[in-house]
Amino acid sequence: MHPISQPVVKKDHTEKMAGSAEYVGDFYSTDMLHARFVRSPHPHARILEICYPELPEGYCSVDHRDVLGENIVHVVEDDSPVFEVDEVFYVGDPVAMIIGPDPQRVKALAAATEVRYEVLSAILDIDDSDTVFFDYHYGRGDCEDAFSEADKVYEEQFSTGYQEQAYLETQGMSARYEDGLLTVHGSLQCPYYVHGAIAKATGLPKGSVRVIQDYTGGGFGGKEAYPSFLAAQLGVAAMKVPGKDVRVVYDRREDMEFTSKRHPSRCTYRAAVKDGRVTALEIDVRFNSGAFTTLSPVVLQRGIIAAPGVYHVPSLKVRGRGLRTHTVPTGAYRGFGAPQTFFAIERLMDHIAADLGQDPLDFKLAHAAKKGDPTSTSGIYHYEVPLPEMVDKVCEMSDYRAKRAAYAKEQGRRYRNGIGIALWFHGCGFTGSGERDFIKAVVGLHKHADGTVEVLACNSDIGQGIKTTFSKVVAAELGIPYDQVSYGNPDTSRVPDSGPTVASRSLMTVGELLRRAAARLREEWVDGQEQSVEEHYHEPDFMLPFSLEDFSGDAYPTYAWGVSAIELRYDSLTGANDIVGCWSSFDVGTPIDLAIVTGQMEGGVLQGLGYSSMEQMATDANGRIRNNSYSDYIIPTSADVGELAVSMHVVEFPFGPYGAKGAGELPLVGIAPAFVEAAEQALGARGINHIPLKAEEALEYLGAAQKEAHR
Amino acid sequence: MVDRYAPTSLAAALDLMAHEELVPYAGGTDLMVDEALGRPFVFLHGIEELKGITDNEDSFIVGAGVTYRELLAHPATPELLKEAVAQIAAPAIRNTATLAGNIANASPKGDGALVCFAADAEIVLRSAETARRVPIASFYEGRGKTVRRPDELVTAVIIPKKHLAGYRFEKVGARKALAISRVSFVGLMTIEESVVAHLALAFGAVEDVVARRPAIDAMLIGKTIEAARGAAEEYLAAWDEAIQPIRGRVSAEYRKQVCLNLARDFITCRLG
């Protein structure tokens, strides 16, 4: 292992441990005003009139009439308003806000605000959707030929549910307008996204907007786009009450019902098989975008690029659609569209293998892409694809092959075991040429006269340890002690735009910029002198240019790889399961800190396990999220997994700092298909093509299998 | 002022309750789930008389102030009760929650109440003027409703020990900790000289009140093992008929199926 992988004490350890790190809800000021939203109770309705109650002194309302800039929250497109004007599009759509000093009273006044609506018909299911936000197509080879020549054709449908980020700290933001400057701080992943959104909504010049990231209690994608909404709304409010802090901290229910979560999906896959090989795939991917586009285009792009999985299939025809419904807008969540399609392709491969009487793992390995093979978008896997070695490692850790064989035989009277395995990748960094064309990241290093060096970037530490890993990279490149490098919470008035904290890009892309900056600073280093260096992004020149028009070229510079085996034990009386173990091998390039990376991998795996089964999120007749509390949206506790083991495999990426690739999203992506494969074996079922897999469904499968056995 | 709401003797508490409608606060873990601001609590934690655990030859008596944590730590706590309590919520809740509070709140999902139903426990109710013992089956009038009068306090729970030995406890939750029961089950069966001497099944989280049907259990009581085996299908059919599950996050059909599966498995294992 590279020396830089040696763990260190994290930069933010002490203050988080002692409880002195200030999250947005922890700030205190004597003149704080609290905000509460007035939201639509209807999934779709026309706003006829807003009637505010009489507001006591010190209290005021905020709505679209107060938006001084454009009534738009810029995400990728510009369809989301700051406050709705004459129509609402989902239950929870913000119409207005009440602000004032007493939070209880603010809440009561918001509840007393009467909005008269004319209810309109609502579309809650993507099957009924008449609005296609995005419709992408790509392919290669000749699918028609392949299907007509096939020995056998398989067609299956897959569906996945919502997943809620369930970060421990809910969304929160605070804004203050004073002396022409609007300062916003809060729980967020992307300071400059927020900065841009506020400037647009308030009409303030960019120099009059300052965004500071507070300590952030988890994000997982949920604080990528949503904070732009809160910040725009609070920015508008703050300008109405100059000189006062206006803050909103969501309660858990509000957070779970009205903030973005993972897109539910429905996919149809058709496979042509000839001589025991999959020769073509026709894939139709549909994501429920909810009421607004927000991040759907980019989530969908990643989803469909990953749709054929790790396999080299000669002919492909892929379509992906993001569909509008009158439900809460969906958005970014760790994995960003890929968990949905990896679920589908892995299940399909398992089923084809079973039908052909082949071992599913061998079948998958036989189809896995290798270095030099084309990617789904006719780019190239430029670097080693280490799946065979990683599979060997996972088999050794889990005893997969022996267990798979044993559980295929007679099982115990009450408990039934099963084991499954899945293979996947995660494309590192932004899809396509986003870095080059849109982000254009800039970083800086500032060396003080005393020889300490400050990192100037805007990537936020949301728990993933970026403060620590950035500092390690810079210290290593400069050859100075780690303690001599610092990286505080980003403040847009002090740091350049190094891009958002998303897409597993921060360390690989921004970290490399910092390494290069440090290399320059080392050369220019003069003792006792204050010095600054700046570095700009350049796309690595080995890449085949990516075209979003026809989805061709290198969608990603490189890939992180994952293999997990999961063993389950089902109770045939209750349908409940024990997760006996989950054993994984991950390649994220060089771990810049082995303890941090291991923690990321373990945490991501556990979220994937939750996604597979216990994390159920249903909607009511109005499309409103019903599972809106921690007692109703069930995430794993410390007692829920028997053994959770992770092993790191390292294929260095020459364009990442010290060989590092993207890491954060990878571990979640392929857990669900491994889980369901294990469930299928344990339950004696085939064709379980949906998640979350509920206990009551498991019991039905068990009942069906038992009836089958009696026959 | 604090004394008024945090009495230090049972007499003082009952006196308060005789004059004002107050909400008894023992562990608080059910009450505080809701935003409770403004509720007129009377805090019971300072009352020594409610903190006792008494282990008699034929009964185990739990004072209303005894927490789950204390029950788990007590050497005489019946194993069945320990096993059920150990799976309730998580340590921080068990540290303050009480058995009496769990019962008095009349949630259908309380696993402490489930054990008490299976064991035919009695609830002791006291007011400034009166004292009475109510069989737990008569204590409930429906979901969230009990026979406790506003001036009364549940002071103790009396659990008969006679039939607790051959128990089975099962809890089906959505995860391994911090889980609210979707179905919970207690089965008690005693076989003496090849005859079913005692049988009691109880199902939690299935109906508005714990499901306990002595009349159904009576179908097998007094029968030889062999005769009971022969009547087992009829017995299970009677339960199938009797259970009317509530629906919630899991379906009524699922709840019922699990109840019947657990009942069948228990009966089959015991009768061989």
Added chain:
Amino acid sequence: MSKTQGSSHDGATAAVMSAANEAVTTATLPTTAAPSVRAVSVSFVLNGREVTWEGDPSAKLLDVLRDDLRLTGVKCGCREGECGACSILLDGVLVNSCMVAAGRVGGTEVTTIEGYCTTERFKVLDATFARRSAVQCGYCIPGMVLAAEALLSANPHPTEEEVRTGISGNLCRCTGYNAIVDAILDASKEGEGLW
């Protein structure tokens, strides 16, 4: 209506508390108080210092600690006893402060992370959590540390399973728990004699 008086001799602390308290007085009382409810005065020992708080006895201790006494190391994650972020020690026992009414704490000793972080035991946990990189977003950590303290004080040599049970009411969405469990197991060894 609600005033805080530090009966300790620490004037600075008392001043901070009453200043903080005046600002949030209206926030801690309901807009429509039930007729039988009135403010009571509750005295307890908070992180080793005697404090007196006045207000509605049904207020959540979580709010009293965070809003009135400005102990923001006590985190709010759900307000319904389902996440453990607001865990504190009440007479040495782990409780969720959102599940405790203010009227319940009269005469007790309350320890929050702000008090606990000055102890020798904390230093051991601090070191082992650091070495295992057990702290990610940090939001669950104050509660998690107090859950570890509660566990180790009752059981100085827990098994892994006992550790997992001990922290099972403290949700962490970041770590997958392994690092936290290992850090607590390490602390039980390295803190030999402290618990």
